[in-house]
């Protein structure tokens with residue numbers, strides 16, 4: 001199926017074809033390997049929150065394209081549908097488990113033009129990881145391991161499935177290359193995130209991307225200690241992550257600079273003021289995007305049992 005033909009797509013009322021079942025088998029294997037490896041490394045498995053007064057503002061971020069924010073009233077209070085669990089991760093890693101992961105459903109009402117990118121959904125799931133006192137490089141190693149080991153397992157156990165999909169997939173070799181965003185902008189212009197991986201066989205890390213207040217910004221050098229992982233073959237960004245801000249003054253100043261409504265972030269600010277907000281680092285991997293890459297499909301919605309294509313609201 002082409003990207004364009006997905007605009008207007010809805011699930012047909014007939015048994016699924018073999019391709020879809022094969023994709024579910026690949027996804028099952030990936031989640032099995034990833035969760036097992038994290039558990040073996042001593043991570044807690046935390047369950048997600050869906051509605052909360054606080055969620056990710058997603059702003060400022062070069063990828064921002066939200067048409068509408070979902071807010072509802074419950075028990076006389078205004079709550080928002082989770083755009084990412086960053087606020088909850090920062091609170092939890094500071095007050096409780098020092099390393100954990102969450103399979104976290106996100107609702108982001110992306111602009112409908114994004115149906116044609118092949119990479120955007122309005123409901124998707126992130127594999128979120130956060131580790132107290134960690135650095136960017138620690139998070140690189142964790143995800144390189146998850147990616148390499150899950151692809152290895154798919155190739156080993158699901159060779160027939162890959163063949164049915166016509167997917168010839170290479171096991172990437174860690175450590176993946178690391179580039180600075182500025183270098184890439186100079187080399188490729190504003191479409192660097194697509195261009196960079198066109199010239200690579202393996203995924204690549206890109207660091208130093210100006211964005212939300214919670215990512216750590218080294219004010220002395222102007223460097224942002226954050227990163228994306230870009231997949232080859234035009235699949236694009238699959239992970240965003242960072243070392244995190246933890247100082248009250250700086251958080252407060254950055255929120256003001258970005259025009260962020262501080263009332264949603266009162267708990268983080270109070271913890272920071274008391275010196276209880278721990279430094280940490282973490283990231284989120286888009287599960288559907290990663291599965292789409294492994295399966296080699298045109299549109300990320302092809303991996304969903306009930307596709308959530310921007311602009312298309314199916315019967316169920």
Ligand code: AMP
Pocket residue numbers: 084108110119120121122123124126237238239240284285286287288289300
């Ligand atoms: P973010 O923190 O906004 O970069 O989101 C983390 C990851 O979630 C991204 O790197 C993508 O893999 C995935 N993601 C973000 N937005 C979408 C979307 N609209 N549809 C599918 N996956 C997404």
Ligand code: MG
Pocket residue numbers: 063228237239240
């Ligand atoms: Mg991102």
